[in-house]
Amino acid sequence: MNTDFYRIKRLPPYIFEEVNRLKAQARGRGEDIIDFGMGNPDMPTPDHIVEKLCETARDPRSNRYSASRGIKGLRKAHVAYYKRRFGVTLDPDREVIAALGSKEGFANLAQAITAPGDVVLVPNPAYPIHAFGFILAGAAIRHVPATSPEQYLSALGRAARHSVPSPVALVVNYPSNPTAQVVELDFYKEIVKFAKKHEIWVLSDLAYADIYFGDVPPPSILEVDGAKDIAIEFQSLSKTYAMPGWRMGFAAGNEHLIGALARIKSYLDYGAYTPIQVAAAAALNGPQSVVDEIRAVYKSRRDVLVKSMAQAGWDIPAPEASMFAWAPVPEKFREAGSMEFAKQMLLHAKVAVSPGIGFGEYGEGYVRVALVENEHRIRQAARNVKKFLAMGTNHAPADLVSVKA
Numbered sequence: 214m215n216t217d218f219y220r221i222k223r224l225p226p227y228i229f230e231e232v233n234r235l236k237a238q239a240r241g242r243g244e245d246i247i248d249f250g251m252g253n254p255d256m257p258t259p260d261h262i263v264e265k266l267c268e269t270a271r272d273p274r275s276n277r278y279s280a281s282r283g284i285k286g287l288r289k290a291h292v293a294y295y296k297r298r299f300g301v302t303l304d305p306d307r308e309v310i311a312a313l314g315s316k317e318g319f320a321n322l323a324q325a326i327t328a329p330g331d332v333v334l335v336p337n338p339a340y341p342i343h344a345f346g347f348i349l350a351g352a353a354i355r356h357v358p359a360t361s362p363e364q365y366l367s368a369l370g371r372a373a374r375h376s377v378p379s380p381v382a383l384v385v386n387y388p389s390n391p392t393a394q395v396v397e398l399d400f401y402k403e404i405v406k407f408a409k410k411h412e413i414w415v416l417s418d419l420a421y422a423d424i425y426f427g428d429v430p431p432p433s434i435l436e437v438d439g440a441k442d443i444a445i446e447f448q449s450l451s452k453t454y455a456m457p458g459w460r461m462g463f464a465a466g467n468e469h470l471i472g473a474l475a476r477i478k479s480y481l482d483y484g485a486y487t488p489i490q491v492a493a494a495a496a497l498n499g500p501q502s503v504v505d506e507i508r509a510v511y512k513s514r515r516d517v518l519v520k521s522m523a524q525a526g527w528d529i530p531a532p533e534a535s536m537f538a539w540a541p542v543p544e545k546f547r548e549a550g551s552m553e554f555a556k557q558m559l560l561h562a563k564v565a566v567s568p569g570i571g572f573g574e575y576g577e578g579y580v581r582v583a584l585v586e587n588e589h590r591i592r593q594a595a596r597n598v599k600k601f602l603a604m605g606t607n608h609a610p611a612d613l614v615s616v617k618a
Contacts, residue, residue, distance in 0.1 A: 223348050228571035232555050236565050247594040249582045250565040252390065252536055256455040256510060259503040265495040269488035279484035282475050283311025283463075287490045290497035291448075291463050298422070299433040307468040308441070310475055311493075313485055315420050315449040315462035318474065320346035321481065322445065322464070325473035326414060327352040332376045334383035334413070336365050338569060338576030340390045343418065347382075355380065358575050362387065362396045366403055373411050382414040388421040388431055391572045391581040392539045393532030395425070401434040408443045414470065415444040420462075423453040423504050425534040426512045435466055445470040452536060454496045455507055461485060461493045511536050514584040514591060521595035526602045529582065538582040540566070543602060551580050562601035564594045 232250065239246055269275050282288070288305040295301045303309050312318030319342055327333065329351030335344045336359030344354045357372045359365035365385075373380055385404055387396040408415045417434045425431055434444050445466035451457040464474055484490065518538060519531045529540040546554040551568035558564050567583070569576030586594070
């Protein structure tokens, strides 16, 4: 029987699995690992959201199948959010859809709008689903260098000219995962202009819209005049309201793209559990002071991370947004690469980070540090890192160390 499955063959090896394997081994030996690897928010979901979930779950009628597109009240709540946050008006029936997390929505839209052989322009480095969602759909990926927003913009034209067939879609993600970079509205104006010129759909990932540390909140591409002609935008409650396990996301924008996603979802799911959707509406409609509090926690952690790691001998630029820092590999480990540095950090400093190469070839030379440990643990990590960096680079290869341990 053939086990060489076509879509599985198209997926490259999962680079993060190597670090995850060593992390599991270390914990199996009883070691205390300070884990900055996965962007998994650790803060409790605000009480009023949890209470609304419990209240709704007690109603027997709420335990039936729900609505794949999202219940009307939830879609209206998202429309209200876009109006107050971005000044954008949306139609709750044609221009908004709920998803089982933005990751699921993104992957399902890739299935809906691409055919085998279609070309999609994807930033590099990027969050893996931005490329892998389309790879699973059978599309061809053209990676566009995106070490800065300016580089991405300048490289898009060349990528479009040299793609055969012409690209059908492009991806943007700001605030960026993994680089934590942000853009202003002028960036999106250029993206919309480019997409209309080349007749390309735009998929914008705005999962970190409300995790920012400056005075000016990140914009939405839908604020640009005419953006709804070609763009769809994905958001998530995971970071904004500390609800990662609830798996609640949204897409908003072009009605044809929303309709395509709705059609795919109608074959695959009945929507999130109704009490979760009701609670999500309570999050969007309720007191937004909880968002300010969550943002303040991330900012405080960011400041402690940057300061304590600098004292340890590792200079990490302060991110302007998101729950990540994009940290250059220390010079003495640069030649070894981000994967080996991440392994050595895990084995010798007991600190887990994500190697930049896992986000694409242009992520090499960096590691992603997630702000998912409290300030005490961050300072503890910095003390461990200081001792590790003082050891130099004459370590055995990580695989050999893990076998001996």
